[in-house]
Amino acid sequence: MSKRGIIAVISGFSGAGKGTIVNRLVEKYGYVVSVSATTRSPRQGEIEGQSYFYKTTEEFEKMIEEDALIEYAKYVDNYYGTPKEYVLSQVEQGKDVLLEIEMQGALKVREKFPEVSLIFITPPSMKELRRRLEGRGTETPEVIEKRMARAREECAYLSQYDYIVVNDRLDECVERMHRLLQSVHHTRQNQRDLIENITKDFDQYV
DSSP, X not given: OOOOOOEEEEEEOTTSOHHHHHHHHHHHHXXXXXXXXXXXXXXXXXXXXXXXXXXXXXXXXXXXXXXXXXXXXXXXXXXEEEEHHHHHHHHHTTOOEEEEOOHHHHHHHHHHOTTOEEEEEEOSOHHHHHHHHHHHOOSOHHHHHHHHHXXXXXXXXXXXXXXXXXXXXXXXXXXXXXXXXXXXXXXXXXXXXXXXXXXXXXXXXX
């Protein structure tokens, strides 16, 4: 019996810790993170096929024309996007694929693939979010204010997510995420199996 994986989109406020959570899920449980395509040049230490799929502008725009991307965007004169073939091939191999994407991109993915699960990571409070942003020590007060303002705007999209997960204690949050993803995986698989069995059962009599 074919066992397919699932696609889960992970979003969250800047500073909520979604990148760390995704990395922990990959390291501890073997989830696959989608590798993005980009037109920017490789940076030192980056590896083709692991860090990104590096494309020329012409190659990337051809991918857009051929509908070969699940979603894409342009930042500072460079394209970034999620290759459809890579994600679907991993799913067909039975692997659960995580897409770490911001809100607008996540909703674009849902438009193309209504079966994906949208998961949003949030800190326990906005006070804690500010504390985490300030704790990075890498951003000016002005940038932090912009990120807080952006987070407030993003609240308008929360109702479109399937699950909201609070990242209070990191280790506990990683375990909750794993249990949630496995629940979705098995629910989807059981539903596919049930549909297949019902169809086969009818085929015997029709």
